[in-house]
Amino acid sequence: MDNETEKKDPFEEKIKQLSSGDLKKALQVFREKIHSEYAAYFNSCVHCGLCADSCHYYLTDRNIQSMPVYKLNLAAGIFKKYFSFTGKKIPGWVGAKKFDHDMVKEWVDSLFGRCTLCGRCSLNCSVGLNITYLIRTARSALASIGLVPPGLQSTVNTALKKGNNMGIPREDWIETVEWLEEELQSEVGDNNARLPLDLKGARLFYTVNPREPMFFPLSISAVGKIFYAAGESWTFSSDNYDVTNYGLYSGDDEAAGVMSGRLVKSMKNLGCKTLVLAECGHGFNSNRWEAPEWLSKKYGFEVKSILEIVADYIRQSRIKLDPSLNPDPVTLHDPCNLVRLGGIVEEQRFILKHALTQFIEMTPNREKNFCCGGGGGQLAMTRFSKRRLEAGRVKADQIRDTGAKVVAAPCHNCIDQLLELNTYYKLGVKIKTVCEIVADALVIKKREKS
Amino acid sequence: MLFFLKYGVILSFLLSIISLTILVLKTFSFGKKLLYAEPRGNKKKGIFYAFGRGMMPWEKESARKHLPTYIGGILYHTGIFVALIYLFSQIFHSGLSRPVVFLFRLLLSLGILSGLVLLFKRILLQTMRKISCPDDFFSNILVNLFLICAIFHTFVAQTAPLFFLISIVMFLYIPVGKIRHCFFFFYTRILFGLFYGRRNILPPKIHKV
Numbered sequence: 098m099d100n101e102t103e104k105k106d107p108f109e110e111k112i113k114q115l116s117s118g119d120l121k122k123a124l125q126v127f128r129e130k131i132h133s134e135y136a137a138y139f140n141s142c143v144h145c146g147l148c149a150d151s152c153h154y155y156l157t158d159r160n161i162q163s164m165p166v167y168k169l170n171l172a173a174g175i176f177k178k179y180f181s182f183t184g185k186k187i188p189g190w191v192g193a194k195k196f197d198h199d200m201v202k203e204w205v206d207s208l209f210g211r212c213t214l215c216g217r218c219s220l221n222c223s224v225g226l227n228i229t230y231l232i233r234t235a236r237s238a239l240a241s242i243g244l245v246p247p248g249l250q251s252t253v254n255t256a257l258k259k260g261n262n263m264g265i266p267r268e269d270w271i272e273t274v275e276w277l278e279e280e281l282q283s284e285v286g287d288n289n290a291r292l293p294l295d296l297k298g299a300r301l302f303y304t305v306n307p308r309e310p311m312f313f314p315l316s317i318s319a320v321g322k323i324f325y326a327a328g329e330s331w332t333f334s335s336d337n338y339d340v341t342n343y344g345l346y347s348g349d350d351e352a353a354g355v356m357s358g359r360l361v362k363s364m365k366n367l368g369c370k371t372l373v374l375a376e377c378g379h380g381f382n383s384n385r386w387e388a389p390e391w392l393s394k395k396y397g398f399e400v401k402s403i404l405e406i407v408a409d410y411i412r413q414s415r416i417k418l419d420p421s422l423n424p425d426p427v428t429l430h431d432p433c434n435l436v437r438l439g440g441i442v443e444e445q446r447f448i449l450k451h452a453l454t455q456f457i458e459m460t461p462n463r464e465k466n467f468c469c470g471g472g473g474g475q476l477a478m479t480r481f482s483k484r485r486l487e488a489g490r491v492k493a494d495q496i497r498d499t500g501a502k503v504v505a506a507p508c509h510n511c512i513d514q515l516l517e518l519n520t521y522y523k524l525g526v527k528i529k530t531v532c533e534i535v536a537d538a539l540v541i542k543k544r545e546k547s
Numbered sequence: 548m549l550f551f552l553k554y555g556v557i558l559s560f561l562l563s564i565i566s567l568t569i570l571v572l573k574t575f576s577f578g579k580k581l582l583y584a585e586p587r588g589n590k591k592k593g594i595f596y597a598f599g600r601g602m603m604p605w606e607k608e609s610a611r612k613h614l615p616t617y618i619g620g621i622l623y624h625t626g627i628f629v630a631l632i633y634l635f636s637q638i639f640h641s642g643l644s645r646p647v648v649f650l651f652r653l654l655l656s657l658g659i660l661s662g663l664v665l666l667f668k669r670i671l672l673q674t675m676r677k678i679s680c681p682d683d684f685f686s687n688i689l690v691n692l693f694l695i696c697a698i699f700h701t702f703v704a705q706t707a708p709l710f711f712l713i714s715i716v717m718f719l720y721i722p723v724g725k726i727r728h729c730f731f732f733f734y735t736r737i738l739f740g741l742f743y744g745r746r747n748i749l750p751p752k753i754h755k756v
Contacts, residue, residue, distance in 0.1 A: 225739030
């Protein structure tokens, strides 16, 4: 860990005070979380090191500890030592390692502090190992003994206790929606324009990132405006609207299941057809792909990204866009959890090409794009902030190289990081969600009063 | 003696296959991850991609950025497959024509050269040393010896006992160390294809929304 955090850090003290029972418990959880696929991965790393350059941490600090293979070895070494025959018999020969206080410290520092779980190394692995999920498995073991770095853990705790990760009281959320509804009515000149709350039987149940009502209300307005223009039947929930799920990052499957389970509950209560996930990368991966596994059940309803919905509106001519209303050159950031791990790759491009005049791809792009550095819970873990900003240099360079004036980022987590990078690296760009760009290009026909 | 060594090669090979199968089966004892999320893409296409285009340098950045290592790796593994074919041709007395032997010598030479370069890279580069364990060095040396013995045998038939002995040691060592990836590689690449194919991430679908 950085020097600044080494002075009597309560978290470090907690590591020092771990009992043998704690270590045993972590090992037990580590074992429980390993599936057959993960066991195959742990058996297969050839230590070729070709993954190194795929990691934004290694590209910016050239520290061996930042190499994906090094991070993987921290977890694989424990797997070999405790769960493989050769690792038990000839540990030194095959790189098996003991799970002790020093190893726990290194796990925290490297697996939480030098990884955004972006999956770029997995894509570039010679053998095809899903390094991301192996590192998350080790995080799960740390979570089981209370060793999730404080900022990230408190985000999870807030979401569990208050129903959303920003701790927004229900009344404040309702007031915000009402206020935004008035704004929408005045903007579109229609007193019937609605931002509906708890509308039973609506086709879509739309979720938001709690940072939107707190800091980025324009994102909500933009989506409301698009839904209005499309004449959509949709609703918010007054209780469970948080698309985020920091359990994905902390490795706590149980907490993650509770959070995603709330959205499932609201879907059932509201009787909606489709759960629509806001522009939030990890929220999409969590609720589209991981939550059914955490909950051990099939949803029984459709889950879509808002980008899929908007792309459909354009295809079906349900909304009309005037690209000339967005004249500045725009580039697109690909959030790892939405694109590389989520499979929403082309929809945002399709939308942007209809909503603006100059679109410039980053290099590389799509599933090969670099992480902004804000994922994996890094934004919440202040103890690793310096590293996070340094690692973001790769993304800053990518943005600068495009010459774009606007960066479209379909993820609020990424937006937070990009805003910091914008200041830190003096990029001079505007950062917007895709829906904000679409809303700016919307041509709204006055609707006849029904 | 040669008779026993030949049987030794066959037995050690079978033992290796059985041990590797047990190792794979042992991974199943960890339990299958049950997937409940509705698939969005095509798993088969993902697997085809994983074994084809997905390994090409124009598709894979790590291969493109490290082209000499990537090519070295291909040549090394080609040499190993050639040495295995040559080994079993000698065990089962299959005659090889002169052009085939010539081709084998060429591929074995390239394999040996690549294997040695990869070994020296691992020894000389600090980053490579840091991510390596003794098994990494030993495995490479053992396979290099296997290739060297194979090429020697194409010139001097009397070196057969040494060639067979090294082969036995190598087959017996495969399940112990990293050479097991010769088996696991196919398993993990299938898993790679399944993961990305199911989620509609790979193969890339540019301009097909």
